[in-house]
Amino acid sequence: MKRIWAALIYLATGLLTAIASWLAIGILLLSVVILPLLPITAPHIRRIVDFDRQRLTRYTGDRTPSPPPLDGPWLHRAQRVLADPDSRRDGLWLITHALFGTLFGSIAIGIPGALVQQPIVLLTWWASPAGIENSFGLRVDSWPKALLSVPIAIVLTLILLQLPKLADLDAKWAKKMLAPPKASLEKRLAEVVATRAAALQAHGAELRRIERNLHDGTQNKLVGVVMMLGIAERTLKQNPDNALAALLRAQDAAGDALEELRNVVRSIHPPVLEDLGLDGAIQALAARCPVPCVLQADHLGRLPAAVEAAAYFAVAEALTNVAKHSGARHAWVSLGINGDQLTVIVHDDGKGGADEKRGTGLDGIRGRVAALDGNAEMSSPEGGPTVLTVVLPVGR
Ligand SMILES: Nc1ncnc2c1ncn2[C@@H]1O[C@H](COP(=O)(O)OP(=O)(O)OP(=O)(O)O)[C@@H](O)[C@H]1O
Ligand SMILES: [Mg+2]
The missing domain is CATH 1.10.287 (Helix Hairpins)
Structure with missing residues (x-):
């Protein structure tokens, strides 16, 4: 019974995400036609697919991790969306889930609905002079027709007992598409x-x-x-x-x-982190930066001290570099939490051409971040822009 219930919930919520998938496919098609929209819509589409990852995790009990979030400045997202195999798998999942999620979800909702209707039809058809129409379009206006509800209910129960198999099949495919290869x-x-x-x-x-x-x-x-x-x-x-x-x-x-x-x-461990938290401390760094710097931060709450320190030092070094080397007119810092990952992006519109071999700062960031099992990526073509992306697991 518990398994049937779990399968019902899994498939019924799947119907909702399948409807969202149809919408996402529409947005995706529009974004393919008007290509500059793609980096704007891709993070939202990723969020819809991430909801399916959570649904799958809840059903199977195995954690299905999300790929790194697609955030940061527009150009950086554009590069990531086009090069990213995760985004392609997300797209394929949307199409198959829109079709099969709608079908399986409708079955999961329809079968129990029809099953509940059978005893009601059997017991109450005679009260209405014109008979009652059952869920299969049959007008029940005599006892022989009413008694048909019994075999129908048996068949529906047998189908209901098979729902866990249907849910497992769907989950198997979902795992293939949504879990990391x-x-x-x-x-x-x-x-x-x-x-x-x-x-x-x-x-x-x-x-x-x-x-x-x-x-x-x-x-x-x-x-x-x-x-x-x-x-x-x-x-x-x-x-x-x-x-x-x-x-x-x-x-x-x-x-x-x-x-x-x-x-x-x-x-x-800079005391400013203790006093203001990571977002406050980075706000203070951005305010002190000689190049006008805009900070965009989610509400982060408290994170492990080592993660806060690594993120703080990365932004401090990146903003020092922006001021020292980039010749930029503007800089942007964004801080975002997605599931168990903190993503920090520092972006400037300067001359680019950063080269880690010429100093110790960028190498230091990489070392600190790698020590926490995170990842630091630098993109700085000649002519700019320079984008530093740091992703750190926060152990939630
Ligand atoms: N935002 C940037 N824009 C343009 N060039 C940059 C930028 N950041 C770094 N660079 C270039 O990359 C080089 C390496 O940077 P890195 O921070 O590793 O060393 P540094 O700043 O020169 O010295 P330090 O060891 O004091 O940090 C710099 O010397 C600079 O030429
Ligand atoms: Mg430096």
Whole structure:
């Protein structure tokens, strides 16, 4: 009974998404005719298909992950939609689901409806002088016709018992179209192994960086403070009138050391993230950027500290690069959450031609992001625009 119920819900909600699929096919056809519409409509179509992924997950109990969301600036989306095999599979799913989802969903709703009608017809036909029409168009106006409801109900029950098989068939096809292909799973496994190694390496590099900063900056300054205090002590014994100046110098040096230490702490987890959250902290970065920068952010809520820090540092570095190298007139930052992924895009209309080999900033972003099993992509053709896309799993 539970299985029949689950199949009924799966197929009936499938009828709703099949109707949405018909609509999506219409929009898709329009977007193919008027091509510039495609990057605008594609993310919405992806959302409709993602709803089917959730439906499939609920029915099978196996998580069906969504491909990375199609967001970001128009040009970037255009490149992705045209090159992306996931979008093609989504399109094929829409067509088959529009047809079979409508058929299977109508069966799933129609059979129980007709089944409920049979006892009602059997027991109440005589109350109406002209008889009652049953769901198969037969006018029931005599007992022999009314008794036909019994075999009809039996046949309908037998069909109802087969609904789980129909739902399983539909789910099997859905899994084939909507789940990541096996090759991509194997690739994913290789990536996980590689990112684990990268995580260990990045962790080691981060420790070394902190150690170097503490050693070269803070520790040196503290050594200076100790020396100056020694000088002040000696001056106090030999020439007390000059001791105050020596003490003040030591105090200044201690202040510097403290500032240095604060910088090291900020580079581990910027306190602004604690105070304002990721969207607030990035809003502050965008406001400080010398190139006019527009931020578009979903309400993100709190994310794991490491994810917030990686996203923050990526945007900070990208905006510094925009100001330093791009010659751009405008920059855009977008932050979006889709399921279990945070997507951060920094886009500028500058001269492009960014080359990771020429500095350490972009490489640093890649390392930090890879350590969290995320992905950073840079697109920067000569003449621009430059788009940095960072996708980070948020572990929800
Ligand atoms: N938004 C951009 N527009 C144009 N060129 C860029 C942009 N971002 C980076 N670049 C180019 O790519 C190179 C590498 O950038 P990267 O951030 O790795 O190094 P950097 O900024 O030069 O030095 P740092 O190590 O201090 O970050 C830069 O030297 C610059 O020439
Ligand atoms: Mg840089």
